[in-house]
Amino acid sequence: MNGYSFVRQAWGYAALFFGIIGAAGCSVQSAVPAPIEGTQVTVSSPDSNLTARFYQVNDKEGRSLYYEVTYKGRTVIRPSVLDIRLDNHLSENAMALPVDTFTRWTADLVVKDIRRSSQDTSWKPVAGERALVRDHYNGATVSMQKANNPLYRMDVQLRVYNEGVAIRYYFPEHEKGSYYRVVAEHTEFALPAGTTAFHALWGQAPYRELPLRDWPGEAERPLTLKLPGGLYACLAEAQLVDYARTKFTLSPDKRNTVVTSIYTPADLISPFGTPWRVIMVADRPGALMENDFLLLDLNAPSRIKDTGWIKPGKIIRVMIQNTAEAKAHIDFAVKHRLQYILFDWKWYGPSFTFNSDATKVAIPDFDLPAIIQYGKERGVGVWLYVNQQALLAQSDSLFSVYRQWGVKGVKFGFVQVGSHRWTTWMEDMFKKAAENHIMINVHDDWRPTGEQRTWPNLMTAEGIRGNEEMPDATHNTILPFTRYIAGAADYTICYYDPRIKTTHAHQLALAAIYYSPLQTLYWYDSPALSDDEPELEFWDHIPVTWDETRVLQGEPGEHISVARRKGAEWFVGTITNNSARTLQLSFDFLPPGQSFLAKIYTDDPAVPTKTKVKVTEQRVNASTVMPIVLPASGGHAMWLKPDQVFKTWQVYLRPYRNYSCHNLYSPAPCALISGAKVPENVPVVLPVHRSVILQGPVMPSDDSVTGMAAR
Known part of the structure; x- marks a missing residue:
């Protein structure tokens, strides 16, 4: 057993032990009272595996809203409170409306109506991990009204997909136009004893697997959970548009219970809905990654009518910003089938000041118009970095200027995240960029919640501990099961930098495992470092959008194998953690009766190149089982092309x-x-x-x- 496995198992035993001890202790959670008659509704997924139940109970504070979730008859979410806190007294006083006096705003809500619904549609993403996305659920809307102030109404909207459960609070339009101030949200997720969580404090923090106690602080979302008995779950947020970001914290008075925590109050006008609170559930961790489209389903369809200008691709950063280096990078991009180059910060002057003008080049020997034209002639587009100061000061004109220049995309740098203000600001930036045919890459701590469906010009985002921080292989095996469930991430994959803590075959495989329709390759690298190693053909030919994605095997913190298909070709990536291992890889994902020629890229210290990657070929079919031998921190990549139909x-x-x-x-x-x-x-x-x-x-x-x- 390797060190990470031992720590995980130890935490699991400890969590189970303390859960049992706590259940027998003096502060046992009281039983939930019986539901109020007429308030219950149970909704099952189309495949009947997932079931969610909503109801109200009378308790010492009034009426409380509860829900619970089961998967194949097994408890995933124990009875948990749905609670949102509003303080509207300023608006109520100003408009001579009755002032609500309840400490817990939901305490006097009375169920007036329960409506069931269902949907089964499909849609095509502009860029994605699959060619077609199905939006299939059964749902219910519980409409309620405050007993002491009937002008206030609130719905609980519930959707149950095969992939997970989604719940949100929805506020119909107030007849008198009262404003709403959401001051807190305490949506609970009461989990089985023994559950562990993959905890990260912020978007670019390292992950640790922890029991549901003594957390060092709030947990970033999505929050992936390992439940007793082998189930996996993920708590996520979807459609964060007009609200404050939510993280997860431990309940101060209920064991094994996670609670939402919004970053700041949100000032809203009805009608409005909060973001969706999502509970994904699966028998295996890889299914969580395969089902990440659920967050997209919970967002609005594209608001961009003509998307023909949105072009996914691979991108390399120009480290030394001058005309000669830029043209050398464009030549390298052409040779290695990269679609874009990036000029990072400082090209227009100091980034952290409002005095810098992001429409003027501030460094010598940097002919940006000539560079853009040279790239255009060679089929390579240009992206520019812009820090938040310039985005704030110049956003009304900046994107239109860049469109005139021929710039293809903008990388947002050091943007503020979390508050209601900055959430709505970001939404506005996506819209302004789209109006000017500019693609977007948001860097630093921001994480998506499915916005890519509504704004497909949002190509990727950081919010990840990527190669800038040089994480180890174990961290890399956790990311697909955690951060990548939120959507595309810009890991900024390096290849030649000596600080990399993994093998080169590991780095090579990341391009197949990590999804990003704008995939940054050769971060910290330059064309001068490349000897055109044979294995670079894997990156040369790998697409960045896909028709099909399969997680073949994996366990967070241990290893993962991902197969992705574009047309008739497959690209497969496998990585291990800091420990060596041998895996048996089945090719049963291939169509039966068809042979494929696999180009295989493996770590081999005997190869006479500085990258030590061996390239071999082997014919495979759906019945092939291949041993994958991985050194510590190693990787394995494959490019599968259909064999000619040899008759x-x-x-x-x-x-x-x-x-x-x-x-x-x-x-x-x-x-x-x-x-x-x-x-x-x-x-x-x-x-x-x-x-x-x-x-x-x-x-x-x-x-x-x-x-x-x-x-």
Whole structure:
């Protein structure tokens, strides 16, 4: 057992032990009272595996809202309180409305109506991990009204998908136009004893697997959970548009209970809905990653009608910002099939000041118009970094200027996140950029909640501890099961930097494992560092958007194997943590009856390159099981292309126009059974009056070939 596995198991035993002790202690949680008649509604997922139940109870504070969740009959969320706190007294006094006096705003809500719903539609993402996304759920809306102030109404909206449960608070329009001030939200998630969480304090923090006690602070979302008995769950936030960011904290008085904590109050006008609180559940951790489209489903459809200008791609940063280096990077991009180059901060002067003008170049020997034109001629676009100071001061004109210049995208730097103000500001930036055909990459602590569906010009975001911080391999194996559930992330993959703590095959495989429709490669690198190692062809040809994604195997903190398909080709990445291991990889994800040629990239210290990556080939099919031998912190990558449809043909060459011989062409290498070769697109001369047997995709050059039949 490696060190990480031992720590995880120890925490699991400790959490279970303290959960049992706590259940027997003096502060046992009291039983939930019986539901109030007429307030219950139970909704099951379309496949009947997930069930969510909502109800009200009478307690010492009045009426409380509760819900619970089961998966295949097993408890995922024990009875948990739904609680949102409002303080509208300023608006109420100003408008001569009755002042609500309840400490807990929901305490006198009375259920007036329960409506059921269902939906089964599909939509195509502009860029994504799958060609088609299904939006399939059963739902219910519980409409309530305050007993002491009937002008106030609130709905609890509930959706149950096969992939998870989503709940939010919705406030219909107030008849008198009262403003709403949300001062707190305490949505509970009461979990089974023994649950552990993959905890990170902020967007770029390291992860630790912790029991549900003694956390060092709030947990960033999404929050992935390991439940007793092998189930996995993930608590997430979706459609954060007009609200404050939510993190998760431990309940101060209820064991094994996680509670939402909003960053700041939110001042709102009805009608409005809070972000969705999402509980994803799966039998295996990889299914959480495969089902990350659930957050997209919970967001509004695209607000960009014409998306033809949105072009996903791979990007390299220009480390030394001058014209010569920029052109060298463009040449490198062309050679290695990269679509963009990036000029990072300081190109327009000091970033952390309002005195810098992001429409003027502030460094010498940097001819930006010439660089953009050179890139345009060679099919390479330019992205620019802009810090928040310039975004705030110049956003009304900045994007239109960049569009005139021919800039393709903007990387936002050091933007404020969390508060209601900065959440709505970010939404406005996406809109302004889209109006000017500018793509966006948000850096530093911001994390998406499914906004990419509404604003597909949002290509990626940081909010991740990536290669800038040089994390170890164990950290890298946690990310797909945690941060990447929120959506695309800009890990900024390095390759040549000596500070990397993993092998080069590990780095290579990350491009298949980590999803980002703007994939940064060669971070901290430059063309001068590259010796055009053979394995770079994997990055050269790998797409950044996909038709299908499969997590073949994996465990957070241990290892992961991901297969992604674009068209007929597959790219597969496997990485391990800080420990060596051998995995058995099944190719049963391939279509049956079809052979694929796999190019395989593995760590091998005997290879005479500085990267020590070996390139081999092997034919595979759906029945293949391949041993994957991984050194500590190692990786394994594969590029699978369908084999040519090699058939065996019997060909009779008859006389034609008095020719004594004829030419045969093959669109791909082909073999004569006799042992001769038919090279690609090179004619082979064969005499007439003879029958030959060929194997491969053969094309005759004229009509002299007869009797062609598959054998």
